[in-house]
Amino acid sequence: MLKKIKAADLRPGMHLHELCGAWMEHPFWRSQFTLTDPEDIRRILDCGIAEVWIDTAKGPDVPGAIQAEVEASVTALREAESAQYADAARRTSMSEELRRAATICAKARTAVVSMFQEARMGKAVSAENACELVEDISLSVMRNPGALISLARLKRADDYTYMHSVAVCALMVSLARQLGLDEGDVREAGMAGLLHDLGKARMPGEVLNKPGKLSDDEFRIIKRHPVEGHCMLAECQRASDVVLDVCLHHHEKVDGSGYPNRLRGDAISLFAKMGAVCDVYDAITSNRPYKAGWCPAESVRKMTEWSRGHFDQRVFQAFVKCIGIYPIGSLVMLDSGRLAVVIEQTEKSLLVPRVKVFFSTKSQTYVVPEVIDLSRPGATEKILSHEDVAKWRIKNLDALWAG
The missing domain is CATH 2.30.30 (SH3 type barrels.)
Structure with a gap:
């Protein structure tokens, strides 16, 4: 049974289910684990977390004196969450969700532009703003999967770097749900998609936006963006292991021909494999400074041809189920x-x-x-x-x- 308690009441042996507050603003790469080290409890208290959820089926319960209060809190929170997700789960029409998605895309563009500007100046990414954006995108995808994903594809060529992050976030959320991941992992996937290209904030503008084919030297510069992004996220000490992994490895290929580490097959994580598919689809369907995007159906056909060496087959097949053999706009x-x-x-x-x-x-x-x-x-x-x-x-x- 899940119970919400004060962080000060944590004891070794309790099974931590969730840390209340912004889900990236804590020092742990995961939020569900059994507390075995008193130092972990001190770290929770030091970062200002006042309340947590524990699972009494997997660890000790709280003292009986506060049990009634805890159970009342659980009931109230569950009712609120159920109402939120019940509303989102009611599938809306394409036209209705397109209107909502247009507002979300406009808001998202502003947020991502600000995020990249802060990154260029060496500032940490705002976890609170990023989490709010991922939540908005996730709920839109739940209401109607095709609306925001398709609308984000219609980015202007000069907006590609920013709106690509929004599109990949939405695609990662949809793919995570298609793969049956739990809601915590869905959010992780969305955050990873949003931040996967943050390293491009450190790429020279004349190379990043070059209206033509890159030279070998220029391509070597661009290929540094996964490592640059990983370093930036690691420095801020707020990104989860999943976000760091996708940032670093979304250009790896299952045949070992990708970069930066030429990982092969199962050496690439599930989330990085997801990131590879979502990143490529949005890249080839979008208008870029140097080429017009392919139509969605042609893009799926091309990706199918590449899939044996480039993509994990289970992940790619789930992706096609998300967007269709004839995606919206075909x-x-x-x-x-x-x-x-x-x-x-x-x-x-x-x-x-x-x-x-x-x-x-x-x-x-x-x-x-x-x-x-x-x-x-x-x-x-x-x-x-x-x-x-x-x-x-x-x-x-x-x-x-x-x-």
Whole structure:
């Protein structure tokens, strides 16, 4: 049973379940463990934590004199948390969540720009601001997984460095849930995604934003960003082991050809493998200073070709289940000869999303937009292929699904 107690009442042998307050502002890389060393209790008190949760099924209980007060606190907190997550768990429509996601993205951009500026000046990352941002993104993904993930992809080329962090955070949250990780690990994954590229704050701007292919020397400079980011996060002594690991190893590949340590296979952690997939997907679907992003469906196809050497197969397959074979924003051809853009995934199958039809290839004319749920019983159309936007000279595809 979980009970909330005063930190001053901690005793060796108790099983610590959670430290109250901002979940990065403590000196431990994990928050669930059995207290065996009195020094750990002193460290908890020294960093200003007033209350903690213990699990009495895994360690000693608190004295009976304060048990009623503790149980009342547990009940009240659980009711509040249940209400929060019950609200988030109610799946919202794509259009409704897109409106919320637009606000979150605007707020997130400001926060990440500030975070990078502070990092450039040698200041520690604000754990409180980062945690609040991860929570907002996590709740949005819970309400409708596709909205914020797809909207964050529409970043301007000059915003790439900042909004890439937001997009990877959202992708990591969604992937963590698809893999069945608990909510604590989901938050860790989100925080790791948000901070994975912090080292780019120390990269020369003329190299980071170069509107062309990097020279070998310039690429060697950019390849230092995982190590730089790891050093910055380690110095602030607030980042968890998961965040540090993903920051350092999100460019490792399972065949050992990645960097900085050329790790191979199981030597790469689950979270770093997740980071590798999410980082690549957002990178290749985004407009960059030197190239236009690939369409989402083409990106998934390319990643499938690379997956044997680059990605862990279990992680990559879970990722595809998150975003779909035809992710939101993909241009597809229906068997009726009409073009449509994918606007939302459905629960039935990765092959039958909801689409918005807008163009007839037979008459070569735009038609009145029509939303079709390809998963509904009696649906008469199906997707034949994903299509190249440039081939059909479609200029407003994102406006068709994002509004």
